[in-house]
Amino acid sequence: MTQNRWGIAGAGFIAGMFAWDMGFTNEATVTAVGSRDLAKAQAFADERGPMRAHGSYEELIADPEVDFVYVAVPHSEHARVAELAVRAGKPVLVEKPFALNAAQAESLFELAKSEKVFVMEGMWSRFLPHMAKLREVIESGRIGEVVSVSADHGLRFDPNFPEHRLYDRTLGGGALLDLGVYPVSLVAGLLGDITEISAYGTLTATGVDAETSAVMRDAAGRHGIISTSLSTESPNRASVNGTLGRVELGYNYMIPTDLRIVTFGEGNPAHGEKVEDYIGAVEGGMGWRFEALEVGRCVRAGTLESPVVPHALTLKTLRLMDEIRRQVGVRYDAD
Template sequence: MTHAEDPRTAPSIRWGILAPGGIAHTFARAVTQHTQAEIVAVGSRSRDRAAAFAAEYDVPAVHGDYESLVADPTVDAVYVASPHSEHRAHALLAIEAGKHVLVEKAFTRNAAEAQDVVDAARARGVFLMEAMWTRFLPHVVALRSVLERGDIGEVVSVLADHGQAFGHMPATHRLHNPELAGGALLDLGVYPVSFAHDLLGVPDRVQATGSLTPTGVDGQISIALGYGERTQASLHTTLWSRTATTAVIGGTEGRIEVETDFYRPTAFTVIRNDGSYWSYDREVDGGFQYQAAEVARRVAAGETESPVITHEDTLAVMRTMDEIRRQVGVTYPGE
């Protein structure tokens, strides 16, 4: 069975953090505690906010705007952690400055914006990757190898959901605000959609039904993806309930049950039709360090994308989510 590489063995790289919000703190803790990399700069439209972040993680350079952050000569790679609505602009800013870029998921608002970012990175010759950290976690690396060796036969079914109880957030919060590309899909549903893409590839059929919030973003969506004659993925996401957040992969010879939260470091059990079973469990602190290590390794090797989540993989996920949003009736301002 294949195992994830130890993030501490990856080469060092110097990170600049663009937008020091909650997810940037998660990234910073993982990088500083579990990799050889350094965080050398942080940028925010609020210099005070950037300074507070820098003090917490001993970051030497503080920038009160994003332009000076990406121009900082000490920065090798920029982690874009702003709201989805800003990803395109901020990724392009970093790419134009010649920086390697890790863009938080969802990569952009839509596939057209994603294509702009990919085209720019390819033209500039810099590394670019979507921060879909789940694909690099030990249990997912192991799970893929179990499927590849045929432990459960042919995969015919993937079930996955991600719901959180965020209904109480104010209408101005990024999750409910259409101006900030809010909604369940881009923030939560991207996990099960990307998981299905990872295991099954690009679907040839997409069906979705959803309910909107009073602000006009998606509050809840049920998704069916079809692959060929009989393989399907049944996915669900919601802002209104803390769901089980588990996943089940069904095959002709058995199934794999992935424990909660399937998108975080967790365990899984392989249960075969003959009644035999075994479990995978590995204690992991954090989790973001695996994607950060992937960036460092690929950059050191002179590569511009990761085979684990290629540019085309990201674009395919964005196309699927565009179609899901089209079917449930969610359009963001300016699209």
């Protein structure tokens, strides 16, 4: 079997996790890494290799031994670097959030369509076993009609280090885009067209959101409730609540975790509950490779987007985050 040859744009933590996880599959391999700092790229290659190191994203994308590009640069550079890959005719996987705003994403999707190049947001959690199980349970009708979705994601990042990228507005910092994208995407994927949003936030001295909470309602009256934070480690759990039961997602539901499926006897909690636990384990690694394998499958099939992370879901998520940011007062230069 010919391996899909990947180049990684970026040499940070997530890029390293992606490269490590690719070591658990024989279908794909990382052949090169690129950074604006050649020494940083070389150090990454020495640690995660064997792979070639490039001192620019342009050099990485032009590498003849790179067939697929994974964009893992700061948020502010996602759209620009992805565009370079699309114009070079190379399928591209863009780490979440796909872009700073929906306008950037729309432009990139239009370009990819005109160039006939595959593009997908790297929402890796949608490929994990517990997330596939969640979709299966909902589609089966076991918990009835979805009534509400609630989810949070909060981690503490020391505010005494404002040079961290998540405190840097010019890099697309803030809780919402980096952490809140998970709960917002979960809501976007399970509810219909969102017609109302009420959002509240607390900003840092650097102008990004330290805390953001939002309540959303779709056209059918279903609710989505999300919260995200840079200031505290929240429960990091989610719940999908239906007329006949609910699905509780375990701690840190954006990585491999468990599900608890609770169904009501005769559709009424007063008649007792039936509980089923599902352990969504991944054998080897954490599962970042699954999104890369999906890109390979789609490209071999000749499709320009994935049914698991379709362009419409990425756009819906970004439009929701655009409105939430507008309400809480976070602005980026690209807006």
